[in-house]
Amino acid sequence: MLEVVAAFARWLQLAANFILLGSYICLIIAKSGTGNIASNYKSWMEKLERLLPWFAIFIPLGLMVVMASTIVQITGNVSNLFQPDQWISITTDTRAGKIWIFRIGISLLLLILILAFNKIQKTVYHYSFFAIAASLPLIVSTFASHTALEALSPTTILPYTIHVVLAAVWLGALPVLLLLMYEDKKLASFEVTRNSDLSLVLNRFSSVAFPAMLLIILTGVIVSDHIFNGYYAALIATPYGWLLSGKILLLILILLIANRVRSEWLPALSQSIKMSDNVKTKENLRKWVGFEFVLAMILLLLATLLTNSVPVKDLNIEKWPLPFRFSIDATWNLPNVALQVWIGVAILSIAIVLMAWERLQHGRVKRLIPMVLILIGASVALQAIAIRAYPETYQKPMESFNAISIANGATLFSENCGECHGLQGKGNGIKSRTLSTKLPDLLMEPHTVEHTPGDFYHWITYGMENTDMPGFKEKLSNEDRWDLVNFLHALSRGYQSRILGPEVNPGKAYMQPPLFSYSTQDGNTGTLQDFRGNKTVLLVVFSWPQSQVRLNELKNVHSQLEQQNVMVIAVPSNELDEVQQESLSKEFPFVVVSQGASEIATSYSLSRRTVTHPDIIGRGTQYDHMEFLIDKSGYLRARWIPSIDEKNWSDVNFLNQQVSLLNRENLPSSPAKEYVQ
Secondary structure, three states, X not given: OHHHHHHHHHHXXXXXXXXXXXXXXXXXXXXXXXXXXXXXXXXXXXXXHHHHHHHHHHHHHHHHHHHHHHHHHHHOOHHHHHOHHHHHHHHHHOHHHHHHHHHHHHHHHHHHHHHHOOOOOOOHXXXXXXXXXXXXXXXXHHHHOHHHHHOOOHHHHHHHHHHHHHHHHHHHHHHHHHHHHHHHHHHOOOOOOOOOHHHHHHHHHHHXXXXXXXXXXXXXXXXXXXXXXXOOOHHHHOHHHHHXXXXXXXXXXXXXHHHHHHXXXXXXXXXXXXXXXXXXXXXXXXXXXXXXXXXXXXXXXXXXXXXXXXXXXXXXXXXXXXXXXXXXXXXXXXXXXXXXXXXXXXXXXXXHHHHHHHXXXXXXXXXXXXXXXXXXXXXXXXXXXXXXXXXXXXXXXXXXXXXXXXHHHHHHHHHHOHHHHOOOXXXXXXXXXXXXXXXXXXXXXXXXXXXXXXXXXXXXXXXXXXXXXXXXXXXXXXXXXXXXXXXXXXXXXXXXXXXXXXXXXXXXXXXXXXXXXXXXXXXXXXXXXXXXXXXXXXXXXXXXXXXXXXXXXXXHOHHHHHHOOXXXXXXXXXXXXXXXXXXXXXXXXXXXXXXXXXXXXXHHHOOOOOOOOOOOOOOOOOOOOEEEEEOXXXXXXXXXOOOXXXXXXXXXXXXXXXXXXXXXXXXXXXXXXXXXX
């Protein structure tokens, strides 16, 4: 019940804020330009002015109810509502609370200003000032959105701010225009002129609403793309997706109504000659604008529920409901797929041209023809990129993409898969020639890119139909099967990392390395994620005593690296006894990993391949020494292998240049993901 009250309060204050802003926009339209709108519809403006303080009251009132419900939900005790320290704690110690303080402060100030200026005669400039003031609580609210919580930057905040403010201009004006139309009916002002005052107001608003709606759609797509971040399957398989799909469906209906109003009834209102036609047109306008307003309020309710639901990135699709999915990556290189897609696109283009021609010719082209072509074009294009899907296709891995999981997956692969798939996954195992189907190259071919982790999990669990691959559900645990999935992705990513070298490629951050945790001989612990947004990591995978010279070099330049904000983590690839571990930890000023070293070394050794040394024969080469640069966002950016790379990180100036490049970068990329996708 408490959640229902909170949701209603959020919707109420948001609707009140929208209508307040829309009201001022309509008043600006009525007061500006030519015509006798202000005088002819004086009663309308007076009624609207009397209503404005009430809308302003509902904004802080709704915010108070929202915060009260939040306190009860967090503390679990209604009596805490009467404890000032609880209010102070939540509003000052949390980001959402601080944003709430700004919103409540601005909304109260807005209410005071509206009451103070309520009795004076206002001009366009007054209304413009109040319109800007009414938009401020909405602008501040965007800082508490899902996109802002992930990354507080202009690229995430600005599109959402524009989306919310313009939505308020459009939606908030609908009830005001309805009030105007009903006021017009009461006045019985049916004197027909070519440019009636009502027609003038509606056409002016239409000229504002049309570009506003285009921007609402554009910014909505940008915001949704950021929220989904490629996880579009959530649209039809999660509660968040269902709400958003419902919102999109409502928006389509609203756009159809708005298009009918703009293209048919508004022109009819200004062109009507007969009084009876004029009355009928106004009745149609009142009916359909009223219906549009009702749909818009439902849409606003869905939007309110969306902003307070679990973000898509935290959702897991336990069971994909369809036997297929669409994937360009997995199908584009198949025979005739590209041709079929472009044929479908061509048919869709013809349908769009016919629809535009129908509008220009005022209905001379039958509307059924473009609709049929749209269905045919979409079917042709989508059928080409449809592939088999499974209930687990969009499941998120149980295990993060971490060194322990990958190392265990490597062991399991060697024990259970190597005989067929080969030691390095190239499909050339000793049993591969005896099988009825050709095995894919899991190392060099983009197999892991073309399929989801859930696909691999399904195949490992149940086997593959019409092939010799068995299922391992009874043999391997759930965690082990996900470890195998992580290993396969690490294997493929390791081969992709062959393009890396000792030099950083500026602006190119996409290689996501394995996560890891570690502890040192003196008991200190840490994770790779600890340095996100803070330090560049120089990961040194070394052999002892073969790497002693290089470690001494790093010891000598450690102070310079610290000044460059670099964290050096040294990981032994060979087993050290306790005496050696203690000696190394005392000798070197940087972190020397004791526990977790074997798993880190194993997982990062998969990124040993280079363009000149692809290392695809047999078990592969194990180098004595490798170093990796990982940037502040968690991406693998450069790699140095002393035995094969010409350029040398032993040259401290060269190494400092690479670190400086990373420090100067200001990439808009999101942090590296913790799970494979």
